[in-house]
Amino acid sequence: MPTLSPTPASSSETNEAADYTLAIAALQERFGKQLSTNATIREQHGHTMTWLTNQPPDAVLTVQDKHEVAAAVEICSQYQMPVIAFGIGSSLEGQLNAPHGGLCIDMHALDSIIQVNNEDLTVTVQPGVTREQLNHYLRDTGLFFPIDPGANASIGGMVATRASGTNAVRYGTMKDVVLALEVVTASGEIVRTGTRAKKSAAGYDLTRLMIGSEGTLGIVTEVTLKLFGISECVGSGICHFPTIEDACQAVMLTIQMCLPIARIELLDAMQIRACNQYANLNLTETPTLFVEFHGTDASVAEQADIFSEIIEEFNGHDFAWDTNETERKRLWQARHNAYHASCALRPEASALSTDACVPISRLAECVSETAKDIEAAGMIAPIVGHVGDGNFHVLLLVDTNNPEELAAADGIISRLAIRAIEMDGTCTGEHGIGQGKKKYMQQEHGNALGLMQAIKSALDPKNILNPGKIWPAL
Missing domain, CATH: 3.30.465.10 (Uridine Diphospho-n-acetylenolpyruvylglucosamine Reductase; domain 3)
Structure with missing residues (x-):
């Protein structure tokens, strides 16, 4: 997948020319073949699933236990070499990039x-x-x-x-x-x-x-x-709505009534279309809620009955639920495949994923305004969300060779972050800050950002632990 940077990289987002020759030599002496400076391996441990430019580390160390992690960090501290921990590589905001170079510690073998x-x-x-x-x-x-x-x-x-x-x-x-x-x-x-x-x-x-x-x-x-x-009984269901606002209003009332629902997921019409094509389904292509109830047989049935009454108030229709495990897994597999299904809508494009989270009372407004923003920009960008806690995602499919599309996508991402913050929410409910959302930290946290930076400086005075992330100036 091509990488891109919708805005010019700042000095803190470009690899600085630092010489870590002595540090790498010390690591090589301690770890031998566990340390690699191969260019391909280094690049694989850079940005992974983000749209930001790949900034590989100077070396990658595969560790076998916690004592090796400690020894590697101690060596890096001695030479003031940055250290970035790597797990599976599924981060979305550039958390794994090495803007200042340094050592990537691959933790995948610590899997006991x-x-x-x-x-x-x-x-x-x-x-x-x-x-x-x-x-x-x-x-x-x-x-x-x-x-x-x-x-x-x-x-x-x-x-x-x-x-x-x-x-x-x-x-x-x-x-x-x-x-x-x-x-x-x-x-x-x-x-x-x-x-x-x-x-x-x-x-x-x-x-x-x-x-x-x-x-x-x-x-x-x-x-x-x-x-x-694991609950005695698990029931999963699906229902459709004429508009995103109707679906979000149903979610809000469900939460406000303290219905102990386990899952409640929103998929907009475009996302349902993607799921239909990708998983060979025949769901109605309108805004849709996937829900799940956990409990006893009686309590699950009661939750489903109450939920059916709630959605009727907001024009919800065709509500169907079942406790059949095979059907349940099929339904949720479609939800978990939403990313890949969306990418298949425009396979030649790059996927730019972003998220936000707002108080449940502002959810309908925030999602609806975001949908209108996407439509006005003429973008293909399915919306999905863990809307029970006010969190939703937008996956923009963008031609990385088209400057106009890049600018439009950057505008949608920026307006969504600011919209969520102004609604007393956050610019990210799940993906984190990394490099991609540093510019919103001051607006979201105000004076508290200085306190966070003071903690960072106290615990990491040499600024070697994943530098260039979270903090606008570090």
Whole structure:
């Protein structure tokens, strides 16, 4: 896929000419063949799924355990060489680029599930474990891990970006399910940030500080997570609406009535068309909600009945639901394939993915205005969303060789970020800041941005941990 940068790169977004010869020699002596300076491998560990220009590191180190991570960071600290942690490579905002060069630490081999505590509903894993791998391992325990971003992301990467997903409306996001972390600091020290206890009033909450820090405060080497019991009954359904606003209004009332819905996903008409073509479905091509109810047989039936009454108020129609597992998996597979389905609408184009999140009371307004903005620009850009928590995504399909399309796409992304912030929301609910959304940080956080930068400077005084990300000036 071609890469692009819709705005000229600033000095902090271009590879600086730094000589890390001595650092690489020290790493080579310590790690031997685990260290690679091959150009292709370096490029593979750069931008990955973002639209930003690829900025590869100077070297890639594949580690086998946490002690190797600590040793590598200690060497990099000595030579003031930047360090970027790499999981699966599914980030979307340039979190994996190396604008100042440096070392990429590939964590994929740290993929052990260390301990499952069935009685406490917890599990401890290494950061390279993926969400699908974890749930496959748990399949016979009656437990599951609920956070499910569309990609089969690594747990470490999900911690770094404070990931969310389709289940967030009921089970929360990564900040809600992480109990404790083991982290390598900027000096190469290994520290723990918590315990398996469900709560604590002892000191600063370092665990929450690390979650969402995108590798700028430490490198995660172990994660302790909450698990949940698999419900006795799971019912999935689908319903259609004449307009996006009608669908969003139905979502708002569903949440405001405290219906304990597990999933409620919005797909606009263009996204439904994409899913039909990609997965050979025959869904009505109008704004559509995918929903899921968890509980007992009786409670699931009750939730479905209440939901059917809610959607009638907003012209919802053809509501159908079922507890059949095969049909349920087919429905949600279509939702999880939304990215690839959208790309197939215009296979010669590049995909620019962005997201925003607003208070549920502003959801209909924000999504509707965004849809009008896309239509006015004449862009192909399906909308999907984990709308139960006010979060939605836009995937713009852009001809990277057409300056007018690039400018139009950049305008849509920028207006969406500003629109969400002005609605007391955020410029990103899931994807994170990375390089792509640094320019919105000041508007969103105001004076609090200085406090964040002070924490960064205190924990990473040499600015070696993923520099050039999050902070407009660092």
